Amino acid sequence: MQFEEVVYKIKINQGGILNKNVAKTEEKQILRGVSGVVLPGEMLAMLGPSGSGKTTLLTAVGGRLGGGLAGSITYNGMPFSNAMKRNTGFVTQDDALHPHLTVTETLVYTALLRLPRTLTKQEKVQKAEAVITQLGLSRCRDSIIGEPLLRGVSGGERKRVSIGQELLINPSLIFLDEPTSGLDSTTAQRIVSKLWELSNGGRTIVMTIHQPSSRLYYMFHKVLLLSEGNPLYFGKGSGALDYFASIGFAPLLAMNPADFLLDLANGVATADTNEDQTAIKQKLVLAYKTNLSDNVNAELNVGYQCYDSTMDDRQFRGWATTWWEQFSVLLRRSLKERKHDSFSGVKIGQVLAISILCGLLWWKSDISHLQDQVGLFFFASGFWGFYPLFQAIFTFPQERMMLAKERASGMYHLSSYFMALTSGDLPMELVLPTVFVLITYWMAGLKPTPQCFFSCLFALLYSVLCSQGLGLAIGAIVMRQRSAIVLGSVIMLTFLLASGYYVQNVPKFISWIKYISISHYTFKLLLGSQYKPGETYPCGSGKTCLVEDSPSVKPVGLDGQAASLMALAVMLVGYRVIAYVALMRIGVPKR
Template identity: 35%
Template sequence: MTILNEKSNFNDDSTRLSWTKTQSFEVELRNLTVSCEIKSGLVPLPWVKGEKKEILKQIDSLRVPAGSFLAILGTSGSGKTTLLNTISGRSEELIVEGDILFNGHKVFPEEIRKSVGYVLQSDQLLPTLTVRETLQYAGLLRLPNTFTKARKMEIVEEIIGELALRDCANRQIGNSAGKRGISGGELRRVSIGVQMLSNPGVLYLDEPSSGLDSFTAHNLVETLLSLSRLNKTVICTIHQPRADIFKLFDYVLLLSKGNVVYYGPTTGIVDHFAALGYECPYDVNPADFFLDLITINSQNEKVEQESTERLGQLIEGYKESLLSKPSIGLASSSAEEMKRFVPESRNTSFLYQVLLLIKRSFQHIIRDKSLFMARLVETILMALITGGIFYNLEQDIGGIKSRIAAFYIVVILQPYLIIIATILHYSEELRVFDREHYDGMYSSVAYWCASKASNLPFEIITSFIFSSIFYWMANLRPTLVAFLWFYLVLTLVQYASASMGHMSSSIIRGFAGASLMANLTMTFIGISSGYLINPATFPFYLDWISYVSMYAYAFSALSANEFLGNNYPCPYPPDDIQCALYQGDQILSRLELRSNDIGFNCIILLVIATFFNTVSFLALRFIKYKPK
């Protein structure tokens, strides 16, 4: 592993951040108790107090020396993730009592989050970027702006080398939805690299080896050991490690039912349990042996009682041992390392974040071939199909009726597909946003601006393609001005629809929930377009829908564009009453639209899109989704 041999050469005395000057933290827990509130009832009411349930019970005098490697082990539900989240400042929903100290100073969740790295159990990365690009974007956003771009890239290359990612540096990340990419172990290392780029004093990892084969898991844990030797305190939770992996940890914390059963050097665990009467057989993996010992077996009452008694005895045994007493058996930090911790502020300017995120989002959209091609092919196919159905419309009564039907189809169908594509796109991208925003890489405002700007060109292009094919195939009003209005209206309704998709995704994460919300909204406002039901006939309590329906305004604009002042050849004598059926203004008045003013309808479409955009902005800003 290169990391052990290669000391970084990117010192920069002008900045706090450089590898050799990394401030590593000793992590100390004093009287730490973590509980949650369990509320009864079908719908938990915020003002009703629930029952308090302790998840972690009084963890005291637990010190993890700076630059060491600690593994938190325990049975399922023992509280490993809760502990990791608490000491990394990520347990907002829990009641935390007691103190967390970094280098002897009490720190609060906000401060902790800014100074540590947290590698989630699942890798939230954009699948279309290469390993190198992923780390470069993270470097550009996380490294201090006192570094030049060239220097940031140098640091990224160093990390790629340290994490043994050179062979796959130019390969795309990929995803489980069919996009081939790098292996699971490489994926984990990229996630670690992203966190390393904030130069954290402590690196936390939740089940870093889950889903990896044992060889890859061993390599990964070796990498983590190497990082700790670079003066990073590394703390991870892990499930049943192999014996050769177990040996790599400096310290082990054994948890069962929220109690500490052992905390101390890995080398001392066998002797500690032997002293309590539980000798680990030489041919058994110590991790398996100790985990079995601390598991409550509920197969039947008798064994459950036995295992509960044994666990109680082991917890007491630990409490009475020297290991549970402060500073016994553990190295303490030097005076230099006990310096007051200063939280890092965000490194880049707002404009820089927006421009970088726009570039990245463009890359992602263009490279997401399935979605990009689906959007393009779908637009062309939809234009050809609808153009084919309404091909070369006659100037007679049938043709006039078909024109009205065509406008309804155009304002509903194409935007509907846009909504689905938008939600599909954001359901993936927002998972990455949640992680990066939580990590403090950029502001939600910067992300919102970038996502709006990067998607707009695609709305403009796809609606141009659709309009160019459909308009002339259907034989609509044959003037350039009328075509341009048609294109503008279609662009605006598509933009408003995409904004609605974005809004749904910003409020509800995940494709299923967001598309359900968007579909319901769309069905509701779609019926009031003015084609299926005349808005003037709506019952009073539904009257408002047509005022907020983008489809109603788009339908009005397209109808006005076609019929206003446009008379079709009447087959009857000019003074025949039936000729009114061929006069555009008469047709419009029978449609009883909200407004025949195309410009006014376009402005309202913009207002509706702005409303959706404002809601998505507020949702991204104020609804916090904790990354998983």
């Protein structure tokens, strides 16, 4: 892999809310002409303080950065392509893993998605087993990954699982962002040792690392030192101290080479601590251009002559698996992971408690208590509007890191992921409202006919699917959980207010809201499931009145059932289309 004069710029806004009149856009340069080459069998470590551009450079050379990127980045002399994307491994700093899956399940599902269709399912499982053995994960193979509030494998084991996901495709080039971050020195040593063994096997390893120990430092074949986007050193790790000593920067006592390099990158010179930090950095940048730049360019030219042009065609030129295979694997993975959340004891207990409480409050009501029954239907439309909405809002924000990582690796079509996730949620989303109707309907003494019961159940389930779609759309657009919750609450409360129960004489200039309200159409369908035009009820003093003329029913009406079904159908599909389109922006940026 070669990168030559890589420059990256971003635009930032100056000013802000308090200074709108002086707000302007400025361009900030993150990388300032960085070059280097890494050959098979070599491990390159990018060093530098926070904000020096390490991760930006790694993301750029890993084919995952777009925008204001300039310079040349090639892989065996070829530009980045989809085939190369599926032939390289990229391990992010934050391990994006499903917490309820075991180590074995995580790697097996990854193998089924990423390995080519020429392999049988059993052969793919064997590949996953081999990686488990190779990375020393046999002891925890049946342990779940876990998360902060769910006990699982250790941090080092999580990192090895993330590395194992990339090793499944047997990549010749592996990128790692801070693979030792947050780990103790012994665990970090084990991980880097595994990477060193992989590089000795002919792979090319590129990583960022913040402050390695001296034991780790001497495993690196090459080191790239960055400071504020400028290269200060590129070459053999063992030769870094000699180089800086030759230009007048040498440690006064024996110390970890990585610590000394980071001091220099921060503008701290051991020999003269009183010297200005900015001046030291400028001196180091100038020294690099004078002493090392020509050597790096010469190494680049040699690298261009050594690549094997057939490498890019090695495997995975197209999708590794078919759309249906992707959907099938993702559906099974989604059901196994999300069932723990959807069927948690708290949620089941909540629905059971609400169902029984509603049944007791509306115990054996009949049409003589029309107002009470209408109130029950309005409550049901409101509760089963909010409940699935908030369930769905969290779906994509929680999956964002996983989706970005897996799409960047070319594991599957976005459509197969979206269909698997939404299809897998359907049975889980529909079970609890069905339980609610089964309990509350009969306790409340509603009409005991199959037609009325199933019409009520259908209307409620239909509403749940529409509310779920709205939640998916809000979550996919906003992607920040707190903001999504606020937006979802405002929208659903607006729908409830406009549904025709609270306010019956809505001014015409705002009455249009009911035509986009899920609650309005659900409320109308629930009323239609129980009452028919021309039906009467006792309205006091021995008189009978038409149900449709009741003050609580008349604003909504019993007509327009077919139109309500069509409106909800449009919402059912439309909200999911919006969610899908919003998700399309998550993935690999175009270069």
